[in-house]
Amino acid sequence: MTIGIVVFPGSNCDRDVRWALEGCLGQPTRFLWHEERDLAGLDAVVIPGGFSYGDYLRCGAIARFAPVLEAVSAFAERGGPVLGICNGFQVLTEMGLLPGALTRNRSLHFLCEATPLSVAPGQCHWLRHYGAGERISLPIAHGEGRYQAEPDQLKRLEDGGQIVLRYVANPNGSLGDVAGLCNQRGNVLGLMPHPERACDPATGGINGRRLLELATG
Amino acid sequence: MPLFHARVQVSLRPSVLDPAGEATRAAAARLGVTGVQRLRIGKCIELSLDAPDRPAAQAQLELLSDRLLANPVIEDWTLDLTEAD
Numbered sequence: 001m002t003i004g005i006v007v008f009p010g011s012n013c014d015r016d017v018r019w020a021l022e023g024c025l026g027q028p029t030r031f032l033w034h035e036e037r038d039l040a041g042l043d044a045v046v047i048p049g050g051f052s053y054g055d056y057l058r059c060g061a062i063a064r065f066a067p068v069l070e071a072v073s074a075f076a077e078r079g080g081p082v083l084g085i086c087n088g089f090q091v092l093t094e095m096g097l098l099p100g101a102l103t104r105n106r107s108l109h110f111l112c113e114a115t116p117l118s119v120a121p122g123q124c125h126w127l128r129h130y131g132a133g134e135r136i137s138l139p140i141a142h143g144e145g146r147y148q149a150e151p152d153q154l155k156r157l158e159d160g161g162q163i164v165l166r167y168v169a170n171p172n173g174s175l176g177d178v179a180g181l182c183n184q185r186g187n188v189l190g191l192m193p194h195p196e197r198a199c200d201p202a203t204g205g206i207n208g209r210r211l212l213e214l215a216t217g
Numbered sequence: 218m219p220l221f222h223a224r225v226q227v228s229l230r231p232s233v234l235d236p237a238g239e240a241t242r243a244a245a246a247r248l249g250v251t252g253v254q255r256l257r258i259g260k261c262i263e264l265s266l267d268a269p270d271r272p273a274a275q276a277q278l279e280l281l282s283d284r285l286l287a288n289p290v291i292e293d294w295t296l297d298l299t300e301a302d
Contacts, residue, residue, distance in 0.1 A: 057260075058288055065285075094288065101290040108236045148233055148291050173234065
């Protein structure tokens with residue numbers, strides 16, 4: 001059981017994800033440099049937070065063309081579990097693996113705080129260990145996390161049960177209070193909060209553990 | 218091969234909130250320009266490219282604008298294309 005962690009020039013949560021998976025959960029990981037194409041032997045892939053290629057143009061816009069993401073896209077199409085955290089969520093929307101886009105916070109402030117969330121796991125692989133309607137608190141740290149989609153798209157996501165994480169007290173102006181989205185198949189999850197920062201009891205809550213545990217199936 | 222100059226103007230779709238534009242509008246008022254009713258911030262990308270002819274240049278720029286320079290989920294774009302002398 002090995003979990004791949006994508007590393008772009010500018011990623012800065014890649015080591016946090018490794019600490020959460022290896023240090024806290026005892027799961028082996030492998031870093032995937034952005035030019036890597038070989039995902040053989042991996043059971044799941046995490047696209048971590050931070051930045052990617054300076055996020056020139058738009059967050060995730062350049063990253064989308066990275067060789068490693070072609071491989072990740074094929075992996076997701078085969079049903080492989082893919083998790084995008086923060087910048088990783090932005091990258092998943094730019095890749096088209098998840099609909100919509102993430103835009104500048106309504107307040108224009110970079111938000112770095114713990115925020116309450118409501119969980120609606122539905123068919124999402126990554127949230128199977130959470131109860132429907134469960135409230136948890138996770139850290140957020142972003143300047144561009146306001147979810148944006150056309151009203152009919154948002155309605156389809158609502159109806160399909162794909163809005164699996166919602167802000168209880170919407171901090172950034174996200175439409176539909178969207179904090180995390182899952183694809184229809186349930187194997188791809190993108191979320192703005194950082195579960196990897198909530199796995200070690202020494203640094204706060206451990207609400208993220210049950211999510212990252214599922215990296216191994 | 219002929220050289221073409223292009224300018225791609227990327228703007229936020231009208232339905233998308235532009236908090237940076239709102240903050241700039243507030244600053245305009247502090248400067249004493251109080252009549253600004255609407256201010257939206259976009260991007261302008263200038264580029265030159267080689268292409269066999271104008272339709273080919275147009276097609277490549279449309280692909281570029283749709284797939285890279287703008288994100289159609291939140292942005293619209295317009296293209297201004299001229300052939301270099």
